[in-house]
Amino acid sequence: MDSVCIKSFKLAMKMQGIEIDKDELIKCTSKIKTYEDLKAIDRDNTHILYPWVPALVYDILGYNEYKSCDLNIDESDTYLLFRPGESFDNEVYEALQEKGDFEIQEFQYVFSKKLISHLYGGFPWFLAYCSTCDELNIWDKTGIAVYVKEKNDVPCIKCSVEIKNRYRDKHPEKTKEINLSEEKGCGYNGIIHSFHCPNCIEKRRHSMAIEKARL
Known part of the structure; x- marks a missing residue:
């Protein structure tokens, strides 16, 4: 490593x-x-x-x-986590509705260091991500999260990840990027997208961390 x-x-x-x-x-x-x-x-x-x-x-x-990876694969529910200042906009909501019949619940959470270290800690770009959060001054701010649960055996995680990737491609202006590759030994530029949703291997741990940050 x-x-x-x-x-x-x-x-x-x-x-x-x-x-x-x-x-x-x-x-x-x-x-x-x-x-x-x-x-x-x-x-x-x-x-x-x-x-x-x-x-x-x-x-x-x-x-x-x-x-x-086949660890903890459970696609019955998931979360969308919007960074502070971003909203659960109608485009994402409609994309979910097009994918399947989902139970959708919106709530607020705290964008804390404890939460983010659970979500992204250990990944090689985590240092740059944290530096970007410093620059944007979003630590401990309130954000919007969305709980999504399937009703008719539609794979929640696959659908939400597809929506996330398509949204990022369509709206590059929503992604914040700061050139940090030569600073603080980060090794990466700092990038933070408008919203995150876990993949299958991440879901169990991310769900527990998000629920603990829930207001």
């Missing part, structure tokens, strides 16, 4: 109130070699890296394994 990812995990843990020595973290992550190792962590909610299994899959096994 490269140094940017180690920094990403360390920052995420700090945001969760967990202090860990860098060498100890490197030792802990270096023991993870295979998908079976990751599944063992996924079964142990007392493991220090348990909250960040999706990021570990991405960092250690790569993007293709991350996309095809």
Whole structure:
């Protein structure tokens, strides 16, 4: 695992109130070699890296394994999480209605460091994401979230991810990007989209984190 990812995990843990020595973290992550190792962590909610299994899959096994991972697949419900200042606009609502018959519930949440470290901690671009949030001054601001639940066996997550990607392509002006690649050892530009929704591997953990941030 490269140094940017180690920094990403360390920052995420700090945001969760967990202090860990860098060498100890490197030792802990270096023991993870295979998908079976990751599944063992996924079964142990007392493991220090348990909250960040999706990021570990991405960092250690790569993007293709991350996309095809079979951990915790449940498409019966999901969440759309809009960054502070963005609304659940009619275009997204209508796109959901076109995809299927969904139960839709809108609510407010707090865009806290604890929440965001649960969602994105450990990914290589997490440091840049946090720096972008600093620049936009959106920490601890209130945002809109939407709970989506299927009624007729329509795959919620697949539908919402398709809507998210199409919306991002259609509305690039909604994406905020800050050139940070040479700053703070981020390694990436800072990018924050108008809204997020989890994929299958992320859903269980993201759902719990979003509910805890709910107002």
